Amino acid sequence: MELSLFVYGSLRPGKCNYDQLSAAVVGCATVLWPGQMRLRPEGYPALVLPAKWPVRLASPYDWTYPPDSVPEGSGMLQVEGEVLRLHDSPQLRRQLDDFEGFTPQQRDYLRVACAWQGGWVWTYVAPEDREDWPLIERWPPDDQPIAPWR
Numbered sequence: 155m156e157l158s159l160f161v162y163g164s165l166r167p168g169k170c171n172y173d174q175l176s177a178a179v180v181g182c183a184t185v186l187w188p189g190q191m192r193l194r195p196e197g198y199p200a201l202v203l204p205a206k207w208p209v210r211l212a213s214p215y216d217w218t219y220p221p222d223s224v225p226e227g228s229g230m231l232q233v234e235g236e237v238l239r240l241h242d243s244p245q246l247r248r249q250l251d252d253f254e255g256f257t258p259q260q261r262d263y264l265r266v267a268c269a270w271q272g273g274w275v276w277t278y279v280a281p282e283d284r285e286d287w288p289l290i291e292r293w294p295p296d297d298q299p300i301a302p303w304r
Contacts, residue, residue, distance in 0.1 A: 174250070
């Protein structure tokens, strides 16, 4: 069984935290995704999706796809990243939620299922659009290496 995850920051292939999921990767496609990125105070990006993009908020450690049909989304596609196809396992799901700070006690990021090309794709997003976090076009914003988080 596989799951799909859109990554846009340190979990991207070749970036500093790719080792968190690299052993589970069975496929990868570079895409442009709807939304924009903001730079969190600790130096990592946070995705902000367009307000009308079809998403379903997940619960920590629950990776059940929404039961309803996938609506069509529209919006500007401007965040470059990868849709990774991952070999699914309960350990990987928990590890990713823990790594991204999406637990019953933490909400550093939220995990959402996003409508994408006729299916659902998971991604982690900012818990809110923080206008005090600067907008960035790519991460790292100045192409300087950043140490792994956590």
